[in-house]
Amino acid sequence: MSSHREAPSISQDPVADNTDLYAFVSPDHPDTVTLIANYIPLEGPAGGPNFYEFGHDVLYEIHVDNDGDNGDDVVYQFRFQTTIRNPNTFLYNTGPITSLTSSSWNRVQTYSVTRVREGHKPEILGSGLTCPPVNIGPRSTPNYNALATAAVHTLPGGIKVFAGQRREGFFVDLGAIFDLGDLRPFQNLHLIPLAAAPGVDATKDLSIHTIAIQVPKTQLTPDGSSPTNVADPRSVVGVYASASRRKSRIMVGAGQAQAGPWVQVSRLGNPLINEVIIPMSQKDMWNSVDPSTDAQFLGFVQHPELAGLLPVLYPGVFPHLAAYSSPRADLAAILMTGIPSGIIGGFQNLTSAAPADLLRLNMAVPPSSSPNPLGIIGGDLAGFPNGRRVFDDAVTIEIRAIAGVTIPLVDPTFTPDGAAALVADGTGPGSGRYISHFPYLADPKSGFDVPAS
């Protein structure tokens, strides 16, 4: 999946597992950018009695590079606290939760938001901000939307923030893809064929925990300017999210003693990089290092394993791809440096010639009036890989890119295989998963409604 359970170590630490990152110009407030970092993969809505929550011993961060050095210029840090209101009950709630201050809500999380700007002291933008409860069912959370809406907080400087459970926005046919790279609509062409079938959206009823922050663009540019010129390097930011734990943790009775600096255990810029580009033996290390060191992984991007597997798994379908042996400069640009000017008319999101897995957003590109989930390869410059919107079809975009559809951008002598522009897992952005306003991901389904997950 995008980055759900994508590495051995982090798969055993779900609350710190960064699953998806989104960065886009807010369609309803185009003077702002919305940054969304999701954590905790594959939450079943009925996952009680100890429902999913953020880790109060985890440092969650969203990092922004705005000067092309692949380093942090603005970082938003999120720290959580958990409070048990009634120590004498085993219940998450002892009655309907009708507000964020409801006394029947027993296990409450609050959080702080701190901004760290290069050259400045850390600024606490907000504290004691309440998360909504999880969506349990009609008796416990009878008006869930009201609870979630109340958990959208306004911070100084025109910033909005939300942290809590949301419906999973990332769609994918997990069951097929992990079964030897099967794409159900094309599985009649697979090495081990079955009759072609529609894709199955494996995440459509699941939840994640979202940290979303909406920030005026002027707070992200290096000089406080408002980005209006697509060609201007100041219009482009590179973003990644991370989770960190304290360096030492000792079990002490029922609790833990922790000490030492924060150590990164998960990170995510572009979708699917650690998932399908980085070899399993290096995935944990990839999660632990800074994107500015990603030159060490460049070879895996230039020669992706999946590009070699596609012609094997789908015999005769990708002959041009099979014969292409040059380093994949297209993928290196899309994923590791940004796309320079002159490749795609009227567009660039280059941040640096030095490789780093950052999700790069040209903030001068306005939101699309008719968004295409295929983003740039669908002719929509406001979508992935120009940032990433919640409904962008990251799986199809990246499969097609790896299959060769983007090679002609940098190598006009290459003709993609006919299948390269058609392959997909057969899933799409279904109804009910998104909303048109902050935080853009819809309310999670309740455990009552999805009891089997």
Add this chain to the structure above:
Amino acid sequence: MAEMSRRTLLKTGSLGLVAGVAALSGIERLTSIPGLRSADAEPDLSAIGGDVVAHIRDASTGDVAIMVGTSEVVHRDPQLVGRLLAVARQTNQED
């Protein structure tokens, strides 16, 4: 909390690793470390600001990483490391 932290320092430092800390039983073992007086290891931990963990990074050089709060400093003290390793050896033999 102060008592717990004092044990944390002793136990983890004595082994250089978090694993196996249960082998030591508490502050009474402190006086068994040759050359280390009780007063040396009973600072005011509340003033330090929380749990303290010591990790022997390199026994050959005497490098000990001292972690407190969100800070970490590497302290070179071959004699201290030698004493801690002596306790570790003793503990390992007792196990």
